[in-house]
Amino acid sequence: MRWLPLIPLLAALFTLGCATNGQDELDQLSANELYNRAKQALNAGDYETAINTFERLEARFPFGKYAQQAQLEIAYAYYKFDEPDSSIATADRFINNNPGNPHLDYAYYLKGLANYTRGANIVDRLSPREPSERDTRALRDSFNDFTQLVKKFPDSRYTPDAKKRLVYLHNMLAKYEINVARYYMKRGAWVAAANRAKYVIENYQRTPSARTALQVLVQAYTKMGMDDLAQDAQRILDMNQETSR
Numbered sequence: 001m002r003w004l005p006l007i008p009l010l011a012a013l014f015t016l017g018c019a020t021n022g023q024d025e026l027d028q029l030s031a032n033e034l035y036n037r038a039k040q041a042l043n044a045g046d047y048e049t050a051i052n053t054f055e056r057l058e059a060r061f062p063f064g065k066y067a068q069q070a071q072l073e074i075a076y077a078y079y080k081f082d083e084p085d086s087s088i089a090t091a092d093r094f095i096n097n098n099p100g101n102p103h104l105d106y107a108y109y110l111k112g113l114a115n116y117t118r119g120a121n122i123v124d125r126l127s128p129r130e131p132s133e134r135d136t137r138a139l140r141d142s143f144n145d146f147t148q149l150v151k152k153f154p155d156s157r158y159t160p161d162a163k164k165r166l167v168y169l170h171n172m173l174a175k176y177e178i179n180v181a182r183y184y185m186k187r188g189a190w191v192a193a194a195n196r197a198k199y200v201i202e203n204y205q206r207t208p209s210a211r212t213a214l215q216v217l218v219q220a221y222t223k224m225g226m227d228d229l230a231q232d233a234q235r236i237l238d239m240n241q242e243t244s245r
Contacts, residue, residue: 026053031061035070042073047081068098075110084118087111105149105156112145112162116169136176143169174204181216194220211240 026034038053054070054077061067071094078087091111095104118138146162146169153159181196193216200213214237221230 026056027060031057031064031066034060035066038070038073042077042080045080047077050077051081068094068101068103071098072103072106072110075107075114079110079114079117082117084114087114088118105153105158108145108149108152109156109158109162112142112149112165115139115142115145116165133176133179136173139169139173139176143173170204171207171209174200174207174209177204178209178212178216181213185216185219188223190220190223194224211237214240 029037034053034057038050038057041047041053042050051074054074057064058067058070058074071090075087075090075094078084078090088111091107091114094101094107098104101107115138118141143166146166149156149162150159150166156162177196177200181193181200184190184193184196197213197216197220200207200209201217204210204213214233217233218230218237221227221233
């Protein structure tokens with residue numbers, strides 16, 4: 001019985017010994033061996049091991065031929081490991097430290113993907129919601145990342161996908177504004193609802209939410225007794241319906 005209190009201590013010492021042996025083993029590997037081991041872990045979906053090994057590679061060989069590639073691999077591994085903030089920070093570091101690197105487009109692309117993921121919180125994982133119902137800061141950051149990619153690297157292999165994502169994000173941001181307008185309408189805050197609707201019309205004209213925004217304006221102006229403005233909004237809405245037929 002006297003050995004029982006020592007069991008946790010022995011277990012901890014054993015774990016520490018294993019970890020130390022693992023680190024010692026990595027210290028014996030060449031840059032090429034470290035890269036290959038990290039890449040194998042990444043391909044196998046063992047993202048934590050991949051991150052640790054790539055980081056060890058970057059620390060031991062900061063000026064080697066694998067150093068810049070390791071940064072990109074770390075950013076990707078963090079993204080897949082569901083650590084978007086770390087992915088974004090690593091991608092930013094790569095962009096800032098390697099302005100002439102031929103893979104800058106990929107770094108911006110990764111940032112766009114990671115920022116979108118960053119918008120999904122624990123509630124989204126337990127009960128998925130539309131992106132338009134989330135806080136839009138991450139979506140706007142993602143939109144900005146993809147926009148920079150398209151502008152700076154129009155011929156990038158990632159640009160076509162980025163353009164599709166920009167359309168989707170544009171629609172989601174417009175829909176978010178409509179969700180907020182409806183929130184105000186439920187509470188009788190007609191001025192606030194109208195302002196949100198006008199914002200959609202001014203900034204998201206080519207989205208499906210623009211039509212909904214006109215409907216909100218009609219209702220909001222009617223409730224506020226602004227019949228002339230309500231009629232103007234209804235006339236534009238009717239014209240759009242005729243055009244879409």
